[in-house]
Amino acid sequence: MKAQMSIDPALISLLGRKLYSSHPLQIIVRELLQNSVDACKNIHPYIRIEVQTKKICKPEEEFFTIITCTDSGCGMSEDVLINKFLCLGGTTKSDGETVGGFGIAKAAIMSGIWWSVHTHDLYVSSKMVMNGADVKKTNYIEGTIVKVVLKGYIYSSDISDMTQMIYGSDVNVHFILKCFHRYGSSINEYEDLYTGLTQRKTFLTSEMAWVGSGVEPIKTPFSTIEGKTFIRFKNLVQFIKSRTYGSERKINLIVDFDSLLSPDKRDFPFSMSRESISNPDINVEVIKWIEQQDSDYMTLEDKFENPEDPCSRIIPGKLLYGNLILAMAEKDPEYALESELSSGKIVFSSTPTIIDQTLSCPVIQLMDYEPSTEREAELDSKYLLMWGDILSLVTPTNIPFGIGLVGRKGVLGAHTENEGVHFLLISPIVWKNHEDKRGLVLKMWARAIHEVAHYFILVHNEKFTSTMGALFSMTCNTILANIAIILRRLS
Numbered sequence: 001m002k003a004q005m006s007i008d009p010a011l012i013s014l015l016g017r018k019l020y021s022s023h024p025l026q027i028i029v030r031e032l033l034q035n036s037v038d039a040c041k042n043i044h045p046y047i048r049i050e051v052q053t054k055k056i057c058k059p060e061e062e063f064f065t066i067i068t069c070t071d072s073g074c075g076m077s078e079d080v081l082i083n084k085f086l087c088l089g090g091t092t093k094s095d096g097e098t099v100g101g102f103g104i105a106k107a108a109i110m111s112g113i114w115w116s117v118h119t120h121d122l123y124v125s126s127k128m129v130m131n132g133a134d135v136k137k138t139n140y141i142e143g144t145i146v147k148v149v150l151k152g153y154i155y156s157s158d159i160s161d162m163t164q165m166i167y168g169s170d171v172n173v174h175f176i177l178k179c180f181h182r183y184g185s186s187i188n189e190y191e192d193l194y195t196g197l198t199q200r201k202t203f204l205t206s207e208m209a210w211v212g213s214g215v216e217p218i219k220t221p222f223s224t225i226e227g228k229t230f231i232r233f234k235n236l237v238q239f240i241k242s243r244t245y246g247s248e249r250k251i252n253l254i255v256d257f258d259s260l261l262s263p264d265k266r267d268f269p270f271s272m273s274r275e276s277i278s279n280p281d282i283n284v285e286v287i288k289w290i291e292q293q294d295s296d297y298m299t300l301e302d303k304f305e306n307p308e309d310p311c312s313r314i315i316p317g318k319l320l321y322g323n324l325i326l327a328m329a330e331k332d333p334e335y336a337l338e339s340e341l342s343s344g345k346i347v348f349s350s351t352p353t354i355i356d357q358t359l360s361c362p363v364i365q366l367m368d369y370e371p372s373t374e375r376e377a378e379l380d381s382k383y384l385l386m387w388g389d390i391l392s393l394v395t396p397t398n399i400p401f402g403i404g405l406v407g408r409k410g411v412l413g414a415h416t417e418n419e420g421v422h423f424l425l426i427s428p429i430v431w432k433n434h435e436d437k438r439g440l441v442l443k444m445w446a447r448a449i450h451e452v453a454h455y456f457i458l459v460h461n462e463k464f465t466s467t468m469g470a471l472f473s474m475t476c477n478t479i480l481a482n483i484a485i486i487l488r489r490l491s
């Protein structure tokens, strides 16, 4: 069969450049990775991406980038290679199971000055297509190797963007980077970087829905990525946004999309180049969510450093908000919640609130807390998140707060205030040797109510007791309805 295309390959490469606004390196790597992931769907996957920059000095200085993507996937028959891969718009994907489906990746791939595809025993290169030559028979390989060569100087920021694209995706890639050092001609080789981001949570969303989640900073060979928002489709990064100007958010955010729609459907969430969200309503919602994360974010670590209390430190994160709906007057130390409650002057929500456990990591204060082992710290952090869940059920909606651990002898809980933000701390003693987990939730609920009652009454007097009583009666149904969800933190 002739290796011919339905349109001029030069036109495709032109289109490839016009279609995308990001640097071709980033787009090509993204498209190759997507194709390999799709090809490895039903097979033990192996995907290897190698990016190498080269400088040629003679006859004149020129820079090249060679991208090689190897996979152990299903490979292509001659028919698929010619009629799908080499054909603009050609695709074998329509079931909503795959990441691809537009059939336009070749526009990016062919934007390189040279490319080749080796799949099973077939080989084709850009030169062969230009010359109208036959697809070549060659040695048999398991899957597919696609090689693309780009010409032109590559900035380290372009390499960094491409790296983030790989590292921000939930897929194992054997990633090899061989490139010039930023400031010299020496070559830095990063071999064997397996990007197994298994600690990442995957949210499968319903049709057209999206879910956001916070993640820890990602380490790459270049730098720590922070303050980024990874917009992903089926766990693969489509594009990356920076934090809102002026925000100091350090953690990264993930916005995951999944869709059973094929890309040609009107409601498909992404634009054709997948560098933006095409549905304006969803886009507005996503932007609103990111801005909210950015504005709520407390990173001013030193602002919270208490010189009088060097044993206390604050780990930046998101402020939590309570779920308890109270329509009431301003905070007043003389406020008797119970009498207001009985006189019907305040209202509260009696419907059980569902806890959103997908929220990013809350801001945490650690006071005299010294875990003896890593295992202990890990366990304590799970209980601490439970503490946050319980607090969110018993704290009024208008009060932002942070959580924390206090390790002082004889202290079971503490309430601190830093720059006007309340921190509700609990001692790990509360859960040490506590076998009955449901009972523990109730015990922590009682502690939470004690701390929350201090919003209203500072001292332990009669009014304080009655305020606690009011909070108990307001939240007992909610806590019972949420015990199972809260205990998920321990799994």
Ligand SMILES: Nc1ncnc2c1ncn2[C@@H]1O[C@H](COP(=O)(O)OP(=O)(O)O)[C@@H](O)[C@H]1O
Pocket (backbone or CB within 6 Å): 031, 035, 036, 039, 071, 073, 074, 075, 076, 080, 084, 085, 090, 091, 092, 093, 099, 100, 101, 102, 103, 104, 105, 106, 144
């Ligand atoms: N690495 C690969 N392994 C197997 N088949 C591939 C690979 N890359 C591309 N293909 C085939 O080529 C077709 C066109 O690829 P592409 O232009 O990326 O479009 P899409 O991924 O949107 O279908 C795919 O539908 C697939 O059948």
Ligand SMILES: [Mg+2]
Pocket (backbone or CB within 6 Å): 031, 034, 035, 100, 101, 103, 104, 105
């Ligand atoms: Mg594709």
